[in-house]
Amino acid sequence: MxxxxxxxxxxxxCSPPLPGVVEALSGALDQVHLTLDALADGLAADLAGRLGLDAGRVVAGAGSGALLQQFLTAHAGAGTTVVHTWPSFEMYPLLIRNALAEPVAVTGPDDRQDLAAVAAAVTPDTSVVLLCNPNNPTGEVLDAARLRDLLDALPPHVLVLVDEAYREFAAPDAIADAVELHRTDDRVAVVRTFSKSHGLLGLRVGYLVGAAEVVAPVRRTTPFYRVPTIAQAAAVAALKAExxxxxxxxxxxxxxxxxxxxxxxxxxxxxxxxxxxxxxxxxxxxxxxxxxxxxxxxxxxxxxxxxxxxxxxxxxxxxxxxxxxxxxxxxxxxxxxxxxxxxxxx
Missing domain, CATH: 3.90.1150.10 (Aspartate Aminotransferase, domain 1)
Incomplete structure (x- = not known):
């Protein structure tokens, strides 16, 4: 081959590092032997301020993949199901099974996400609906109206976790802003990452937004999914280069x-x-x-x-x-x- x-x-x-990122990494190297901000509370507070949210609604983690696993472990589990569209991120079934829950994949016509079928697949055992927006690998973008319709069709006990790893590449007026939906519906939680838009894939930095009671059990596991000191410095610098x-x-x-x-x-x-x-x-x-x-x-x-x-x-x-x-x-x-x-x- x-x-x-x-x-x-x-x-x-494939874009070059954002302005200030390399300098931030270099400046943090002489502190890698120190604990400093072990749970990345400073980064989470910075993110919360930028989003106009209370700091208790934001938690920083070691990339969106780690946060997805933490969330599912906290809110799914044995005897529950997690409904997700398909095709979508290949790791979703593994992450769900790692949480001891059962994945329920819902396919739609022409590889599109059928949210009415997602709602129909929900049972009393369903704890979470997991969506990727834009969807990886199909690129499909869900707008706010479609997500609101889904929320209206779901029972109150089901959380909706939206994976927005690629949202910055979509047209802002076309894609739902799940953080905005979260402001009026505590069932909505959002995972975002610095890996794609901010070019920090090798450093593993992401964050979760959700209601305080939804975020709290995730926060308890952050000591085991810590954001490294140099990654925190790079993320703060990347935020300044928006x-x-x-x-x-x-x-x-x-x-x-x-x-x-x-x-x-x-x-x-x-x-x-x-x-x-x-x-x-x-x-x-x-x-x-x-x-x-x-x-x-x-x-x-x-x-x-x-x-x-x-x-x-x-x-x-x-x-x-x-x-x-x-x-x-x-x-x-x-x-x-x-x-x-x-x-x-x-």
Missing amino acids: ARIIHQLSLNEN PEMREQCERVAAERDRVRSGLLDLGFDVPPSGGNFLWLRLGARNREFVEHLAEDGIAVRALAGGSGVRVSTGIPEANDAVLRAAGRFAAGLAAARTTPASTDHR
């Missing part, structure tokens, strides 16, 4: 849309995306497409279940390589369709 030149299977943000972060995300989104337009012109089935990735639906040719791009040193990912291929948005050079390789793939399919079957029966 060819050496990987363009890593587009991991949804990394204008630059927004500009970077807009550039990534523009590249994403450019690649989608090119793929559509080649005849591929690519739905709109609000993430930093695209979802290609090639049916039985998913694996073939992944292997074709790998021959050009491009790593993309076929998701479990074979429903599609996710292509992360990289730097323009990488995105151009995707379009060239996809063009050759499409040309090969077209040639195969037009080649007449052999009539030689000797």
